[in-house]
Amino acid sequence: MAMALVSQQALALDFRIEIDGLDRAQEANVRAFLKLERERANPDISLARLRLLHDQAPEQIREALRPFGLFRPAIDAELRKDADTWIARYRVDPGPAVKLATVDFVVSGEGRSAAVFDTAPPFMAGDDLDQAAYDTFKNRMLDRALAQGYLDARYTRSEIRVDLESYQADIHLHLDTGKNYRFGEVSYRQDLFAPEFLARYQSFQAGDPFNQDALLKLQSDLLDSEYFSQVEVKMLRDQATGDQVPVEAMLSPAKPNRYRVGLGFSTDEGPRATLDWQRRYLGDEGHNIFSQLKVSEPSTSLTSEYRVPLQRPTKDQLTFSFAAESYQTDTSEGKQLDLGVTQSVGLGGGWRRTLGLDYSYEDYRVDDVQDEANLLIPSVQWAYLWNEGKGFSLQGHRFEVGFLGAAEPLLSSTSFVQVLVRDRWILSLGENWRLLTRAQLGATLAEDLDRLPASKRFFAGGDNSLRGFALDELGPTDEQNVVIGGRMLAVGSLEIQRRLTNDWAVSTFYDTGNAFDPDYDNAFAQSIGFGVRWQSPIGPVRLDVASAISEDGNPLRLHIVVGPEL
Secondary structure, eight states: OOOHHHHHHHOEEEEEEEEEEEEEHHHHHHHHHOOHHHHGGGGGGGHHHHHHHHHHHHHOOOOEEEEEEGGOEEEEEEEETTOOOOOOOOEEEEBOOEEEEEEEEEESSSSTTOGOOOOOOOOOOTSBBOHHHHHHHHHHHHHHHHHOOOTTOOEEEEEEEEEEETEEEEEEEEEEEOOOOOEEEEEOOOOSSHHHHHHOOOOTTTTTTTTTTHHHHHHHHHHTTTTTEEEEEEEEEGGGBBBEEEEEEEEOOOSEEEEEEEEEEEEEEEEEEEEEEEEETTTTTTEEEEEEEEEEESEEEEEEEEEOOOOTTTOEEEEEEEEEEEEEEEEEEEEEEEEEEEEEEEEEEEEEEEEEEEEEEEEEEEEEEEEEEEEEEEEEHHHHEOOOSSSSSOOEEEEEEEEEEOOTTOOOOOOOEEEEHHHHHHEEEESEEEEHHHEEEEEEOOOOOGOOGGGGSSOOOTSOTTSSTTTBBBBBOOTTTTTBBBEEEEEEEEEEEEESSSSSEEEEEEEEEEEEEEEEEOOOEEEEEEEEEEEETEEEEEEEEETTTTTTTTEEEEEEEESSSO
8 A cells, every 4th residue: 555655656747838839819728728737736647647638738729729710720749858847848830810701790670770889890801710809799799789778689690600621711790689678667675765866866767768877877876875885776677568677776774873983194283083973864855964073283173064965966965064173373373163055066077166155253363463253255166176097096187266255244354355276287297107286376355464364364384285394384474473374375386206116106396385465575485305105005195305495404394194186
């Protein structure tokens, strides 16, 4: 018994496979067909087994080359031993490919004149036979038919006929689309919301031509609403009436309350902690509540929003809000209470418009001036956002322009009008290089700066303003050289980034700008620096070292930020 085990062990051998004469795709397919290739994982293969599989290899190679139209390959097979390794080598001359004599693609049924099928096959008479291209086109046409509501679509004929004597092939593809179905009534299996409210998520109505993308969008939008933990939308094909097929959405409710605790850090704020509470649904019309407590060194705030979905719940929303904040920076301190209502609607093409009306009370101090402000502030903002993918996006743009103001005759302690423009671009400079630009422009029409509350004045400096300077460190100064803020703002930045790996990049940047006021003199501040970018599991992390080159001694400052670039 022991001798038998030793003998079996002695038969164990090492071998490798060499294939010459084929391109990468052909060789990959050959290795997939070779049984000998699959035996490479067997450490106990015997020499007899190796010889048997080697003898079978030429026929397997011929079979693997047929999908490429190669039916006359010449194969030279050799099995030899080199030192302790057996080498199975196959020199392959693939020979000429079979040529297509005819391509017969026909569409019948109700979809025979539909534009979606007005597509010529990617092969024609005279081309080499390529079975992969044939299979891809065949499947694509059938998928199109099903996605457009031709639910009975099928091929009445689909074949490749090869004549080895003439060395030519004929392709026959006959697609019968059948009838074009339409959407029937949509039923929602749930007991939380009024059916009329859920119907607002539909981009289609009963009687509209069926479209698979519309069905997938309904499922995606219902999931994104956060009302449901699971959503399954399907057509009830067996319940069709005429050409209308009913749709059923199976909805499993999410937990009504969501709590979230967050910890973060930025140079401007230092360590910060947040506590969120969201009531996902109230009543049967999709109303919800979101509240957040945020605590950091310069400010503590409590915000709460009552949100009402409008006719297009994925795009439009009415929000009633409350906010209380206590803040203290190197330039100002105060307490602020806000009550507001906003209407936000999607305009299409990445644009959004927001109308707002806020009542604000602020008890503030800037330098030695302490005052109170009561303001009724109407506002309007237009915003645009486009981002090409996530992570190291090579293209992106975010633009915002907003107008707001107050008037003493309308429940306000002072009058002003303000406009603020923010613009950010991400531009590609090649596969691994990016140019990032950022600009902020603001202007306030107000008679007296002293009566303008701190929250409505402009300051500059900080992680997302001018790096190299502390938060709100820059702006007009009074006679005691204390920064008091201004009625105008101009800040810009240029940054070049180089990606090193999928998750890491380095950058160099130049920031300039300041807050200004007609009654005070101050100049543009400037900084330069370099940074490291990390696409972490919790989001982009930016670490920058900036030098304030407009200051004596060019002081350095470290900036750390966790958050999106746009």
